[in-house]
Amino acid sequence: HYVDFPVSVVLPAGGTGERTGLQTPKQFCCFLGRPLISYTIESFERVLWIQTVVVVVAKENIGLMTDIIQRFQHKKVRVVAGGSTRHRSICNGVMALGEEGKPKVVIIHDAVRPFVDENLLYQIAVAAKEQGAAGAIRPLVSTVIATTSEGYLDHSLERAKYRASEMPQGFRYDVIHQAYQRCTESDFEFGTECLHLALQYCGTNAKLIDGPPSLWKVTYKRDLAAAESIIKETLSQSACLITGRWEAGVTLANVLQKAFGALDMELNVMPDLMGDNIRYLLRDWNFIQLSVSHSCFSEVEALLVVLKSEKRALLHPVVVISLHLSSTEEPSTSRRAEESAALMGLASTAKLQNILLYGIRLHQPGDTEQWERSALRVAEIASALIGDRNPALVGQLLQA
Amino acid sequence: HYVDFPVSVVLPAGGTGERTGLQTPKQFCCFLGRPLISYTIESFERVLWIQTVVVVVAKENIGLMTDIIQRFQHKKVRVVAGGSTRHRSICNGVMALGEEGKPKVVIIHDAVRPFVDENLLYQIAVAAKEQGAAGAIRPLVSTVIATTSEGYLDHSLERAKYRASEMPQGFRYDVIHQAYQRCTESDFEFGTECLHLALQYCGTNAKLIDGPPSLWKVTYKRDLAAAESIIKETLSQSACLITGRWEAGVTLANVLQKAFGALDMELNVMPDLMGDNIRYLLRDWNFIQLSVSHSCFSEVEALLVVLKSEKRALLHPVVVISLHLSSTEEPSTSRRAEESAALMGLASTAKLQNILLYGIRLHQPGDTEQWERSALRVAEIASALIGDRNPALVGQLLQA
Ligand SMILES: [Mg+2]
Ligand SMILES: [Mg+2]
The missing domain is CATH 3.90.550.10 (Spore Coat Polysaccharide Biosynthesis Protein SpsA; Chain A)
Structure with missing residues (x-):
């Protein structure tokens, strides 16, 4: 036409x-x-x-x-x-x-x-x-x-x-x-x-x-409510999972894609946003960044830098979820406090750029059944955060 | 008429x-x-x-x-x-x-x-x-x-x-x-x-x-979105803060009332829901239960029992927020894990009764200025939880 x-x-x-x-x-x-x-x-x-x-x-x-x-x-x-x-x-x-x-x-x-x-x-x-x-x-x-x-x-x-x-x-x-x-x-x-x-x-x-x-x-x-809901729905139809080079990323990506599918959301999976994958950065409004080591926000920080430099959040708020896959032990008290403070600090800065950053912590599951249950919890929480897009909850570390 | x-x-x-x-x-x-x-x-x-x-x-x-x-x-x-x-x-x-x-x-x-x-x-x-x-x-x-x-x-x-x-x-x-x-x-x-x-x-x-x-x-x-937003707005105009008999409750109630007021929400404050105060139980759709000691969910549990027995959530989901005012120290790792698990367990059961339970943790602030800032954070988070009424986030312990 x-x-x-x-x-x-x-x-x-x-x-x-x-x-x-x-x-x-x-x-x-x-x-x-x-x-x-x-x-x-x-x-x-x-x-x-x-x-x-x-x-x-x-x-x-x-x-x-x-x-x-x-x-x-x-x-x-x-x-x-x-x-x-x-x-x-x-x-x-x-x-x-x-x-x-x-x-x-x-x-x-x-x-x-x-x-x-x-x-x-x-x-x-x-x-x-x-x-x-x-x-x-x-x-x-x-x-x-x-x-x-x-x-x-x-x-x-x-x-x-x-x-x-x-x-x-x-x-x-x-x-x-x-x-x-x-x-x-x-x-x-x-x-x-x-x-x-x-x-x-x-x-x-x-x-x-x-x-x-x-x-x-x-x-x-x-x-006004109807218009807001249409805008939010348009922004919430898909998300991009960035797995990094973690081994656990492949397993997680597979079960998460199914879990998001069950909630009528599309999940695109990629190891990073380099080369051709950059097109997802320009297309999607929601990113889930996987990390496996403790207190490691370096990948999320890198993602935030790219989103800012591309002015990705100029027209719509972009949601970034930092997904921590933690080993079976609980982190120590001081490490957890550090982690919470770091996430909250990053989120406050990101919010000024119209980027809404949230955290989800997931204990690495033992067997396949547990993986599926956990993936469904992650998908439910992530899709709630993405759908509501509520600025008052940025910086919170949620438990899957 | x-x-x-x-x-x-x-x-x-x-x-x-x-x-x-x-x-x-x-x-x-x-x-x-x-x-x-x-x-x-x-x-x-x-x-x-x-x-x-x-x-x-x-x-x-x-x-x-x-x-x-x-x-x-x-x-x-x-x-x-x-x-x-x-x-x-x-x-x-x-x-x-x-x-x-x-x-x-x-x-x-x-x-x-x-x-x-x-x-x-x-x-x-x-x-x-x-x-x-x-x-x-x-x-x-x-x-x-x-x-x-x-x-x-x-x-x-x-x-x-x-x-x-x-x-x-x-x-x-x-x-x-x-x-x-x-x-x-x-x-x-x-x-x-x-x-x-x-x-x-x-x-x-x-x-x-x-x-x-x-x-x-x-x-x-x-x-459909417009209707849902009207229903949610109707349910989110006020909340009832139950302070218990804690000393810190009075200070907190005062600053919280102002903070909620700034967000156009009315906050009713009372020590408990006994006697005449029971009318708030029948009138309000949102409750914030204060507790001061560590891992103490007994007051919230009591509140949930009354809400269930009164069939309060028959027509609309009721929001209950457990507000923990913690002393300056971080809880130990094991205590925090216990606390999280207890809240999640209570929330799962309450959800079956159409009661949405969330937690907010607040470090007891030092001076007046800190109190006011903290109160505003609590009010922002609580009003976001109440307004969104999102079932996927029940059982989460948020940080004010
Ligand atoms: Mg005309
Ligand atoms: Mg007619």
């Missing part, structure tokens, strides 16, 4: 977030340390054929938005000041695109719909170029009813004939430009639907395209 | 949950170990003036539903077999209510809207009695559009004139009974809206009542 005509995006982000009941507007609410709008921008930056993303924010948030772009190193973004209504803001964004050689198609999206995928963007862009306008739709979840002015039921609509109009929407540049030049002050003030303006002022009946449920709009407080 | 006329509930729970993309129908999906429908039933059982809740399930789920009622000790519920469509199922429920002295008002709700509150039920019941029918509504989140048969925009509706029709809805028994007696096979087969039947077959224009966002319908996979 490649698009061979210029496409740019306008992202109105001026909302005040009243419906979540929170102080911060939703687009600036943080998920795992990053504002929602940065996730949305990331969704567009990943798409190679999209040229520019114009983010339209209220004047008082231009500084904040510029900081976000710098901090998360967004490359395709331009910030433009918004107007007093949604349509004025979108119009500002469209006009700003016109200044730098107008694109063929403009996609308009919401800052608070972070999970838009390339396939839908492709369909919208192509349909917009062909038909002049295109928009994503979803089936209605509830029956829609018309009310009397006194608050009684007037009639209900036949659900099958109607759809919810969602985002993204796409327009040929000349269509959306003309719609905004011809529309009235009242449209600018009270209108909500760009597709309606294209119909009324350009005679363009938008092509409607079924979108996936993931493009819903983060509207209520519960939606 | 008391209702002085008989009100009963019909809860259709026959849905197959296609939209979540899961195998289990949504109403039977478990949240913290309990099916969603049990939460919905709990919402109605809490309301004293509601008499009977008729749950309508597909024939093949009657056994499952009966088990759920028994396991979670629901008292007001009757199970009825559903029909082939939503309206046939609701009709079966309404007719079943007629067999045992019909109520004045029937409230119809969805099994997958677990968070309905008493105030809205009151408004719906009273309006239904006065007007014959009443239904909850919400503003539209998206613009609604009419489509052409070829998949193009026909026109968009003016958002202000329309509402989403939600649940609960209420009907005078005679109104809903008559509506179902007069309606056609086609209504039974394809209709979705009870308010519509009341209008068409009884001439009753339902009174519409604005509902809160919390009554949304659990429809998509993301809604």
Whole structure:
């Protein structure tokens, strides 16, 4: 799916977030340390054929938005000041695109719909170029009813004939430009639907395209929890086990892969992250570093150095678990205290780089059955740490 | 708000949950170990003036539903077999209510809207009695559009004139009974809206009542995460610190209350759970048991016994944190191993009773500043454990 005509995006982000009941507007609410709008921008930056993303924010948030772009190193973004209504803001964004050689198609999206995928963007862009306008739709979840002015039921609509109009929407540049030049002050003030303006002022009946449920709009407080859970799930589907050159590593890797599999997590196993294996460093968000000797954090330290130098945790927190396979004896009191302190110290430093470091200690099991039971415990604890991604528990040494 | 006329509930729970993309129908999906429908039933059982809740399930789920009622000790519920469509199922429920002295008002709700509150039920019941029918509504989140048969925009509706029709809805028994007696096979087969039947077959224009966002319908996979997060948040707003008779308990309680306060959690402090203090046992979902001597789990054991005998964890998992305030020395290796094993053993048994036991070890701080820093660490770790409520981490001894 490649698009061979210029496409740019306008992202109105001026909302005040009243419906979540929170102080911060939703687009600036943080998920795992990053504002929602940065996730949305990331969704567009990943798409190679999209040229520019114009983010339209209220004047008082231009500084904040510029900081976000710098901090998360967004490359395709331009910030433009918004107007007093949604349509004025979108119009500002469209006009700003016109200044730098107008694109063929403009996609308009919401800052608070972070999970838009390339396939839908492709369909919208192509349909917009062909038909002049295109928009994503979803089936209605509830029956829609018309009310009397006194608050009684007037009639209900036949659900099958109607759809919810969602985002993204796409327009040929000349269509959306003309719609905004011809529309009235009242449209600018009270209108909500760009597709309606294209119909009324350009005679363009938008092509409607079924979108996936993931493009819903983060509207209520519960939606913040839903969005966080989707982000965490995406980050928690696999982990990379680095065995080092330990003999026990091979046995452990085999039983651990099965145990993680039983929890629906993929476990990739490799001896180190050198050569070709470096691709896992760039692909995965979770690492389990095996060590066998006592109090040996040198492998973990090396891993942390690479993760930092690759800026791996710029967009998402990375989980690193130091897995200690200890011989049958308990460590001495002083050695254990040293070990705990060393782990906690490393974890505090790593946290500043958005890397969440935890420890798991496992007594080397005796027979095969014990190996399997222990592996399942390790997998359960590791997958809990990875899934919850809780910064308050970093530096803890857990017992498998 | 008391209702002085008989009100009963019909809860259709026959849905197959296609939209979540899961195998289990949504109403039977478990949240913290309990099916969603049990939460919905709990919402109605809490309301004293509601008499009977008729749950309508597909024939093949009657056994499952009966088990759920028994396991979670629901008292007001009757199970009825559903029909082939939503309206046939609701009709079966309404007719079943007629067999045992019909109520004045029937409230119809969805099994997958677990968070309905008493105030809205009151408004719906009273309006239904006065007007014959009443239904909850919400503003539209998206613009609604009419489509052409070829998949193009026909026109968009003016958002202000329309509402989403939600649940609960209420009907005078005679109104809903008559509506179902007069309606056609086609209504039974394809209709979705009870308010519509009341209008068409009884001439009753339902009174519409604005509902809160919390009554949304659990429809998509993301809604499962949102529901779980609401349930967890409800359980995590406070904790009860049991200090015992330790001298250090008073100092610790003071600094801990401030530290929890900074994390927006309320901390109730008491020496034990005897006498009047027992009310906290019945009110709170989270307990922190302080102990000062080494390896002393006797207080925690006593607490676990009471929680079990009171069936405190029947509906929700209860969190118990054993907080060890240790003197400055490290424990000996053998003592620590004993301690860890004892905690893990207690936790495994408690988990079978839906009680999640964790340990936090704190070195007794030296000066005031150290006390405050330590208290903040304890509060952070405890609130992480309470908020995540992760069963995979029970029995772990964490370091503050
Ligand atoms: Mg719209
Ligand atoms: Mg309905």
